[in-house]
Structure formats: structure tokens, C-alpha cells
Amino acid sequence: MIERKPLRFGRHLVTDHWSARRAFPPTVMKRIEAAIAGGELKHGGQLRFVVESALPMGQVIRGETPRERALEVFSRLRIWDTEENCGVLIYLLLADRDVEIIADRGIHRKVGDEAWQAICRGMEAAFREKRFSEGAIDGIDAINALLAHHFPRGAAGPNELPDEPVVL
Secondary structure (H helix, E strand, O other): OOOOHHHHHHHHHHOOHHHHHHHOOHHHHHHHHHHHHHHHOOEOOEEEEEEEOOOOHHHHHHOOOHHHHHHHHHHHOOOOOOOOOOEEEEEEEHHHOEEEEEEOHHHHHHHOHHHHHHHHHHHHHHHHOOOHHHHHHHHHHHHHHHHHHHOEOOOOOOOOOOOOOEEO
16 A cells, blocks of 8 residues: 655655665575575476565656556566466565565466465565564465465476566
8 A cells, every 4th residue: 555655755765775685684585585496396386576675766756556666577577478477476665565466367367366465465564563584485485385276386397587586
């Protein structure tokens, strides 16, 4: 949910790259990468985790939503470009404490909005309590479970997208 412009503007102004690094230090990033890699052994999906500390001020002033930015990141990182249309993005906009999950059409068709929203709300609750590691890993585990249920891994296929989390 987007709050009033002055409050949001202020949060985006003070949340910098180091805020993301404090919330997600290298040890946490390695745990996230391992959770993604481990989950992809059990399902046919390709998962990416992206943290962005804040939006550029022009985007905040224009009122760009976290969802709109997540769609842009999904495209920019070419998460849609998998053989089986099986890419999933977990996008965290730290200044807004907003999590968005964007799933490729092949996956979204089976999973649906309700399941994604439940995972987002759980992660956001953990992040509000500054439990960044637990929130991220719990969300990834929940997505991995959904994907393993709907898209169990058949034969070993290529890892089409990097497992390493990204900080923009």
C-alpha cells in the first residue's frame, strides 16, 4: 500500500544502498542464494530475489508503485526469458517495505494471485519487524513448496537464471 507522498518521499530520500546492505549482509545473501538453489532442485521454476533500497526521486514523485517497478525489473533482468515460462521474481522495495512477486504466465496460471499475496504479506510482516533473513528465507521456502507442488522437477534441466540475489 502506498502512503501519502511526503512520507513516502522522505523514506525514499533516507533509504540508501547501505540500508539494503545492512538488512541483507553477505551472510544473509549467501543463505538466500542457497535457498533458491536448493529449491530449484525440487521444481521446474527459476527464482530471482531482488532488493532495491529506494526508487529514484523522479519515480517517487510520479507515484510509481512497487508493483510497476517489479514488472520493470522482471523485464530488465529477463526473468521472463526461460524455456518453459517458469521465472518468478521476488522484489523487495526496502523504503516502502513492500514485497511483490511477479510470476511468468506459465506459473501464474496455476498458482494465482491469492497464494502470491499471502507469501508477500508474510514477508512484509517479518521485514516490518526487521527480521530480514527469516522473512526472505520463509518466503523463498513457501514459493519453492508451491512450485514443487505445481511444477515438480522431472529431468535435470539447466539453471537458466542466476541464483544469486541482486541489490539494485
